[in-house]
Amino acid sequence: MIPIQLILKNFLSYRDATLDFRGLHTACICGSNGAGKSSLLEAITWAIWGESRAAAEDxxxxxxxxxxxxxxxFQSNQQKYRVIRTRVRSGTSVLEFQIETPNxxxxxxxxxxxxxxxxxxxxxxxxxDTFINSAYLRQGRADEFMLKRPTERKEILAELLKLxxxxxxxxxxxxSSRQFKARVEELExxxxxxxxxxxxxxxxxxQKVELEAELNQLQQVQAFETIQLQSLQVVQHQRQTKVEQLNFVRQQYQNLTQDCDRLQQEQLAVKNQxxxxxxxxxxxAxxxxxxxxxxTLQSQEEAFANKFAEFTRAQQxxxxxxxxxTKQIxxxxxxxxxxQAQLEALQQQEREIQQTLTKSGEVEAGLAQLTxxxxxxxxxDQLxxxxSPLLQQRATLxxxxxxxxxxxxxxxxxxVTTENQLQRQQHRQPQLQQAVMDVAIQIEELEKKRVYLQRVQEKGQERRHFIERxxxxxxxYEKLLGELEQKLQMLQTPNALCPLCERPLDEHHWDRVVSKTEEELKDxxxxxxxxxxxxxxxxxEIQVLRQEYRDIYQQLASYDTLREQRGQLAAQLEATSDVQQQLQxxxxxxxxLERSLQLGDYAPDKQAELQQLDQYLQKLNxxxxxxxxxxxxVERWRWAEIKQGQIKDAIKRQTQLAARKPELEATIAQLQTRIQQEQVNSECAQQIAALDRYITELGYSPEQHNQLRLAVKQNQAWHLRYQQMLSAQQQYPQLLTRSQELAAAKTARLAERQTLASQIDSISEQLEETANPTAQIQTLEQQLQIRRRQLDEQIAKLGRLEQLAVQLESLQIQYEQQQQQLxxxxxxxxxxxxxxxxxGKNGIQALMIENVLPQLEAETNQLLSRLSANQLHVQFITQKAGRNGKSTKKNVKLIDTLDILIADARGTRSYETYSGGxxxxxxxxxxxxxxKLLAQRAGAALQLLIVDEGFGTQDAEGCDRLIAAINAIASDFACILTVTHMPHLKEAFQARIEVDKNQEGSHVRILT
Structure with a gap:
């Protein structure tokens, strides 16, 4: 990644700042402490990864x-990119990613x-993480890897490699292995x-074959009997049809007879009415x-009813x-x-207290037993x-x-498990040796191609330099052509001057100058x-070399894999060399161990201590x-203590009862006096006497009222007879008409009944001629029912056997499937x-470290040779000999480590013996x-190097060494940025990025 331009707006200490990296190869970011130098680097990491030193996003x-x-x-892999990251306070972040195109x-x-x-x-x-461990050399981290102990260096390297x-x-x-093991046991x-x-x-x-034969025989017998039953059922159905027809005709005959009887009775009833x-x-009349x-009697009874209502209200x-x-009384x-009940309860309590006090002697004897x-x-409890602690100690032992x-x-x-594994490894040794030889041959061929690839690359660089020239x-030539064309244009103008001496030209000199200029233009x-x-x-040629480079590079794609495979195989082969000794x-x-377990002579001090504890416990008894x-x-005699408390409570209660008894006797006498007063002098008693006087003044006689009611009731029949007379006057003409209609209907019903009687006689004769197969049908149905039960039982048995056979077949398939699953x-x-x-730690992780270390060693020595003029050489040692117990060859073991040996003209020495420079x-x-190694593993080229405060811990000589080291490796990087606050080091770099800070924020400017 090569930085091109950085634009900041309100980032940390910066309000508005723009930093253009174009043209910067090695530059120094300088300024006072706290000015905002590291904030520029923080802005780069925040823009690309959203990471910074800030604790919160805002x-x-x-x-x-x-x-x-x-x-x-920035530029990466020959392509230019642009990242824009914004954030609103207490809001969300926005991230934009762009790539440069011709448009x-x-x-x-x-x-x-x-x-x-x-x-x-x-x-x-x-x-x-890879960036801050590769391109970003932070303060105090240069010698961190070297100052760690050898055993800790591997851990740091594994952490950097993300192992x-x-x-x-x-x-x-x-x-997963444990789960599959449990599954194996379950399948077994x-x-x-x-x-x-x-x-x-x-x-x-x-059993299934035998049942099928019996079932076939039963089905044949059942089919024959079913045919017989169906024939008899046809005959029975014909007979039932005749019976149903006879019953229907008889029912009609009976209905007509009932109609005739009903009409006769109705006719008689109408005559009586x-x-x-x-x-x-x-x-x-x-x-x-x-x-x-x-x-008249009904009017007199209504008057007495009104008096009765007043009498009833007064009575209520x-x-x-x-x-x-009565309620008050x-x-x-x-x-x-x-x-009275409370007084009686007091007397009962006095009797109970007296009984409790009589048991004082028995309680005192019980208290002595309790003590x-x-x-x-x-x-x-003391024992x-x-x-208790001795028993706990014994359980612990x-x-x-x-x-x-x-x-x-x-x-x-x-x-036992390790022994089995080692025996298997011992058998694999010949195969591993052959595999190591095969892989070595392939690597040797690929290394030859790598050498040829490097030559192709060098030739391509040579061609590119030639093209640049x-x-x-x-x-x-383009500039010269432009100048010559400009001369010719100047000579074409009238009265043209000489381009060299600026004198007027005659025709002869003009021709010579023009021809000479044209020849020079042509050449x-x-x-x-x-x-x-x-x-x-x-x-x-470059295109051909690029194609050849790509072809060879593709062929070398498996080079790292083969080297890693060779390392793995070598490690496995080396591990098998000590198998015999490990087995012994x-x-x-x-x-x-078997002898110790058999004799039980392990942990003798614990067993002796356990025996002493047992003896002491036996002594305490x-x-x-x-x-x-x-x-x-104690629980059995605790009743005496309870009884003692009861006696004390009884004495106290006896005193309280003696004071309470006179109060209850006075209350009883007072309540008896109140009852007598309520019966005579209360308001309710006076109101009852007034109502008695009002009832006497009404003069209502229940006897006279009853006599009048009886007379009304006796004459009530006249009201009914009067209603009957009115109804008779209306019904008499209607009943005469109804009597005539009933006579005509009765004559018609008698004629229909005679016709039905003839049909009944005819159907009865036909039924007597037809035989009744009911008994035979019942016999066959019982036999079929028995056969059906037998068939059901046999079919059920057969079904169970078939189901069992299907289950067993399914179990067979399941058995085979589970064997395969097992x-x-x-x-x-x-x-x-x-x-x-x-x-594990001794597997891929160790192999990857083993494979990485040669590459790290080669890269380190390549850089160190340039920094020390080929005077220093570094070697990484991952294993060294160690001994256990006596110093014998059999006890020699290889110990994992990461020692660093440095060789110079005087020999090989440890790192601590070298001077500061x-x-x-x-x-x-x-x-x-x-x-470089971390960047290469991440798939990126290390083109940017940042050294943050690398001079702060160095003296003047150390600063000079760091500057010399940076200049020595400057050609390997497209951009190197160093951060320092030391003013006297500014002149050591070709470009400076100065950072200062005032009340408005930090500002940045570039000086070259």
């Missing part, structure tokens, strides 16, 4: 402003900030269960006189007052009863306080011994076209059962076990090599 906005905007234009910048912005950010990372192939993702992959592989149990069930397939098939009406009409007397009022008086009587029992419990035993068992299982010649044009032709030829060590350790019996004895699951388990080992160059070379 903190990047200038104080007092509402919006921030950073516009950053200007074209937007690449995605849907949302996240999508646009992903597009930016896809194009520049560099994330924020921690393999830890997650290792854990996921282990989890399921297969064993299915195998047991499949053993009954042959028995089921034989006519006779009764004629009798009523003959008594018309007598009925009218009786009806007149009835109306008297009854209400009497109920009110009842309330006083209720209070009297309550007082003795509590003393025994206290003794046992328990001594024994026993748990530690059990854990030690479990650890020995787990270690033994681990040794041709382009310079072309520009010179220049010829040389110009020669240059153009050489440029065209060079362009074609494992066998010895296994024998020792504490028994939990005796303790519990003592506590139960094999596949075991394979998956093995795969994930191997993946967990591969993703040499140590600084070594640190700077390693840090730059790491930066």
């Amino acid at each position: 903190d990047v906005i200038h104080t007092g402003s509402k919006e921030v905007r950073v516009d950053f234009t 200007g910048f074209r937007p690449l912005t995605g849907k949302g900030v996240r999508a646009t950010q992903d597009l930016i990372l896809e194009h520049i192939k560099l994330d924020y 921690n993702q393999y830890d997650d992959l290792e854990e996921r592989a282990k989890e 149990r399921s297969l064993e269960s299915i195998k047991i069930q499949l053993q009954q397939r042959e028995t089921t098939q034989a 006519i006779a009764e009406l004629e009798k009523i009409l003959s008594q018309e 007598e009925i009218k006189a009786g009806y007149q007397q009835y109306q 009022n008297r009854q209400q007052k009497q109920q009110q008086l 009842n309330e006083i009587e209720r209070q009297l009863q309550q007082a 003795a029992a509590r003393q025994r419990v206290a003794h046992f 328990q306080m001594q024994v 026993q748990s530690q011994i059990d854990r030690f035993h479990a650890g020995l068992v787990a270690r033994l299982e681990q040794l 041709l382009q310079a010649h072309q520009r010179d 220049t044009q010829g040389q110009f076209w020669v240059v153009r032709e050489q440029m065209a030829v060079s362009d074609r 060590q494992i066998a010895a350790e296994k024998q020792h 504490y028994n939990e059962q005796d303790h519990a019996l003592a506590r139960s004895e 094999q596949a699951t075991k394979q998956q388990q093995r795969v994930y076990q191997e993946l967990a080992q591969a993703f 040499e140590a600084f160059r070594i640190n700077f070379a390693i840090r730059l090599a790491l930066a």
